[in-house]
Amino acid sequence: MQFIVFVIAYPLLWLVSRLPFRLLYGLSNIVYQLVYHVFGYRKKVVRKNLRLVFPDKSENEIITIEKAFYRHMCDMFLEMVKTLGISNEQLQKRFTFTNLEVLHGLENKNKSIMLLFPHYGSWEWVIALDAHIKSKGYAIYQKINNRYFDKLIRDIREKFGTTLISTKETKEIVAKNRREGRLSMYGILSDQSPMVSKAQYWAPFMDIVVPVHVGAEGLCKNLDLPAVYLKVRKLKRGHYEGSFKVLAENPKEFVNYQITDAFLREVEKSIREAPQYYFWTHKRWKHRGKAPKET
Numbered sequence: 001m002q003f004i005v006f007v008i009a010y011p012l013l014w015l016v017s018r019l020p021f022r023l024l025y026g027l028s029n030i031v032y033q034l035v036y037h038v039f040g041y042r043k044k045v046v047r048k049n050l051r052l053v054f055p056d057k058s059e060n061e062i063i064t065i066e067k068a069f070y071r072h073m074c075d076m077f078l079e080m081v082k083t084l085g086i087s088n089e090q091l092q093k094r095f096t097f098t099n100l101e102v103l104h105g106l107e108n109k110n111k112s113i114m115l116l117f118p119h120y121g122s123w124e125w126v127i128a129l130d131a132h133i134k135s136k137g138y139a140i141y142q143k144i145n146n147r148y149f150d151k152l153i154r155d156i157r158e159k160f161g162t163t164l165i166s167t168k169e170t171k172e173i174v175a176k177n178r179r180e181g182r183l184s185m186y187g188i189l190s191d192q193s194p195m196v197s198k199a200q201y202w203a204p205f206m207d208i209v210v211p212v213h214v215g216a217e218g219l220c221k222n223l224d225l226p227a228v229y230l231k232v233r234k235l236k237r238g239h240y241e242g243s244f245k246v247l248a249e250n251p252k253e254f255v256n257y258q259i260t261d262a263f264l265r266e267v268e269k270s271i272r273e274a275p276q277y278y279f280w281t282h283k284r285w286k287h288r289g290k291a292p293k294e295t
Contacts, residue, residue, distance in 0.1 A: 006148035016078065017085030021238055024082055028074045036070040046070075046280040053206045053285075054275070068276035075237060080124045083156055088131065091160065095128035095240045102244040103185070106226050107134055112177065112184040114225040116216055116247070118191035118267045119279035121232030122240045126187060129242070130161035135185040136177070137162045140170050162187075171219065178223055186225070190216045190260075191267050193284050201257050202291040205264050206271065209291050210284065217259040220251040227251055227259050229266045234277050 019027065035041045046069065050062045057065075083091075106113055112135065117123060130137040139157060143166050144150040154164045165173050170186070177184045190213050191205075199211030220227045227247040235241050247262045248254050271278045 002146045002148055006146060006152075009149075010152075013081050013084060016081045017083070019082075021082075024078055025075065025237060028071075028078045031078070032071050032074040035074060036067065042281040045283055049280045049283075049285060050275070052208060052288075053271070065275050066280075069278070069280050072234070072277055073279075073281070076122055076124070079122060079238065083124060083127075084152075088160060091125060091128045092131060094238055095122065095125040095242065097129065097132060098241060098243040100132050100244075102228065102246060103133055103135075106228070106246075106249070107183060110183065111226050111249075112174075112182075113186070114216055114220050114227050115185055115187045115230050116190050116227060116263050117187065117230040117232065118270070119189055119282070120191075120267065120270050121234050121277045123189060123232070125240060126230065126232075126242065127157055127160045127162045129185075129187075133185055135183045138173070138184060138186045139164050140167060140186060140188040141165075142167060167215075170215075174219055174223055174225070186219075187230075188216050190263060191284075192282055193287060196287050196290060199287075201260065203257070203261060203264060205284070206268055208285050208288050211287055211291075212260060212264065214257065214260050216263075217251070217257065220248065220259060221254070224250075224252060227263070229263060231266065231270060232277075234274070 016024070016027070036043070043066070046066055047062065050057075050065055054062065054065075103113065115129075117126065127137075127139070139162050141164050144153060157164050174184070174186060192213070194211050194213050196211060201212055201214050202209055203212050204210075205212065217227070219225060226249045229245045229247050231243050231245065233241045233243075245266065247266075248259045251259060
């Protein structure tokens with residue numbers, strides 16, 4: 001069944017990936033009308049999240065952000081498909097970086113890097129970074145259930161120099177690269193909600209206490225990887241800009257969860273600056289109020 005689904009879907013994805021950008025965004029306008037106005041995909045979740053996070057905003061302000069988010073989400077979904085056919089030249093024009101010297105400075109010290117960023121703006125096109133670093137680029141991800149689509153995603157990333165590694169493989173691969181002296185950069189999305197049963201740490205995120213992932217910080221401290229935050233700004237439709245901020249060059253010197261807290265504060269800044277570019281369809285605050293009581 002997985003193969004049948006792949007065979008049916010792949011030709012359509014391939015055709016969409018070959019569309020000129022003008023037509024791609026025209027298609028995105030149509031998809032937006034269907035997703036938002038006809039099917040109302042996760043609209044209740046999005047509106048609930050926005051009301052929780054922005055209690056002082058009026059209903060009109062909430063709806064304005066909501067509509068802008070759905071337009072961006074449709075753009076981003078089609079940009080993900082476009083990655084199948086985009087050239088490296090096009091990618092470099094559409095995802096630029098402002099202060100690469102931050103990464104180069106760490107590389108010159110022979111330091112591998114943990115690059116942390118949230119589901120904000122465009123995380124798919126961060127693969128443009130591989131053209132600007134001497135480190136081997138890795139992206140930590142959750143495997144797709146359909147193994148044919150999973151292989152397709154891996155192949156696309158490999159085309160631009162990024163190797164995908166699953167969350168289960170990460171610790172072993174990072175340790176192996178360190179033993180062999182391989183300069184590496186690991187990209188990880190760290191803003192979504194962990195399972196309550198596995199939550200080690202609860203912290204305020206947009207003023208609401210929730211469980212947060214601490215795996216990236218653990219790797220940084222155990223394997224002495226500098227933690228760097230990647231901030232993404234959407235300049236205009238289909239164009240993004242990334243900038244870097246060192247959260248911890250020597251992570252072992254930081255107390256537990258200090259790096260995680262610093263990451264969350266940076267994510268909050270991006271959300272408050274332009275909330276429409278955060279991924280509001282996730283039930284990020286579903287475990288609020290469930291934090292264990294301190295004894």
